[in-house]
Amino acid sequence: MIPNQLKRKAFFRLLCPLLLGFSGSSFADTSAPSSTPSAEWQQVIENAKGQKVYFHAWGGSQEINRYLQWTSRQLKQRYDVQFYHVKVSDIAETASRLVAEKAAGKNSGGSVDMVWINGENFKSMKDNQLLFGPFVEQLPNWQYVDKSLPVDSDFSEPTEGLEAPWGVGQLVFIHDKQQLNNPPQSHQEMLSYAKAFPNRLSYPKPPEFHGTSYLKSLLIELTDNDPSLSQPVNDEDFNLITRPLWDYLDQFHQVAWKQGKQFPSGTAETIQLLDDGQLDLAISFNPNAVFTAQNNGNLAPSTYAYALQHGALSNIHFLAIPWNSAATEGARVAINFLLSPEAQSRKGDLQIWGDPSVLKKSVLTGNAAKTEAFPSVAEPHPSWQAALEREWLRRYGS
Known part of the structure; x- marks a missing residue:
């Protein structure tokens, strides 16, 4: 036998x-285009100082949790933004909380400042007018995003600038x-x-x-x-x-x-x-x-x-800001940082998280630019x- x-x-x-x-493709060109932030964006950075950003995201991965701890340290050091990862098992829990705040007329000072969403949860929040924006194309690091990816559609639902692409799944x-x-x-x-x-x-x-x-x-x-x-x-x-x-x-x-x-x-x-x-x-x-x-x-x-x-x-997974966030400037600064070549290269590092990037490979460094995607099938x-x-x-x- x-x-x-x-x-x-x-x-x-x-x-x-x-x-x-x-x-086994070679590493990408590590240089990134330079740009000077607009006066409007400089004002966003100024207003974000001292703000507390409560980011609701899945907490079931040690790699992701450690990456967000690094993000928190960077945002504090560079922008004086306090960034807190609120671990949830299902972002639908957060969506339900936002619906309750909307029903109670809490249109400012909300308990959630950023969410990690896509698919059904995005459509639900969009349909119920729970999202701040459009804001995505005003982010300075939007210029680095690979527009050949479906970054303007989420499970066939147009994003309309209400969520920023963060990674590929x-x-x-x-x-x-x-x-x-x-x-x-x-x-x-x-x-x-x-x-x-x-x-x-x-x-x-x-x-x-x-x-x-x-x-x-x-x-x-x-x-x-x-x-x-x-x-x-x-x-x-x-x-x-x-x-x-x-x-x-x-x-x-x-x-x-x-x-x-x-x-x-x-x-x-x-x-x-x-x-x-x-x-x-x-x-x-x-x-x-x-x-x-x-x-x-x-x-x-x-x-x-x-x-x-x-x-x-x-699919692409995204970052969004609730309509009643108490820290819309801090959340935009955080999302812009998470879209930077530095943060995306670190997120894509196979020894840190290994999440495929939404940026052009020419601006990524290290092994974040090393892997190729599998042939894809679109989400229903x-x-x-x-x-x-x-x-x-x-x-x-x-």
Whole structure:
């Protein structure tokens, strides 16, 4: 008998080679264009002095938290802006708080000064007029943004200058080449793999962001990216369009890790389970997460990230300012700093965060300009996120 571990290594040996997705391109030109801030921007900097900026952002990554601690120190030293990272597990919590403040007529002195958002949360805040702006094109560092990226649209919703692009996300899977040399290249192959080797695959539990992203990627593949996915959800068609998704998950959960009765809490747990040998695939929305995990000793050097054959679900994530912020100048100074070549190069450093930059590569330094993106698949319309989460919770959430 061949041990299961060796079987898993050989299972897809005859299939397409691993999609590594990263090139060995040389470092970019590190020089950045120089410019003198306008008198208007100098006034923003002056007014920002002494302001406290409460930034609501996901707090589930040590790398991100450390990066924001560095940001806080820089903003204090350079601009006398006090920057506080308010850790949240789901930015929808912040959106609900802002809705409550709007309903109570609290149109100034709000409790939130900056938010890290995209997709459904952006559309909800925009529709409810919860955002300050437009302000993005007035930022001095807007000149460095790579306009070939979809920086003016968020899950098909026009941003209209109400949020500034901060980074690029892509849904990828991570495997250990010593345990699984040729991983599944599609969701259908994952189902076949799970049936052959039960209890080895899983995904984070929706509505956790990575879990919902997994559902969207799965639905895109199973429906051959049905054109309806780019439009607002039609309740009459929802059951018909999503039927292949639920049929797939009914089968997958029977052979998934913990028989689909328990799910990882997020990407960090899938990485831990991969490193512990309990899972054969981890999931991330950062194609460089494998490198930062390796640098931190959380993954073996033999681990690699790859995208599925139909492409990686991709989006831009953004920074926005609530309409009633008590520190709009401080928030704009903070966002402008986070869009600087210095801050973006540090954020893209594989040993620090490794988040792909939204800036032109010519202004980035170090290994922030080293990696290439995977072929991308656009996000569905924002309304699909909430609809999928509700139906998933109804079917499997108990």
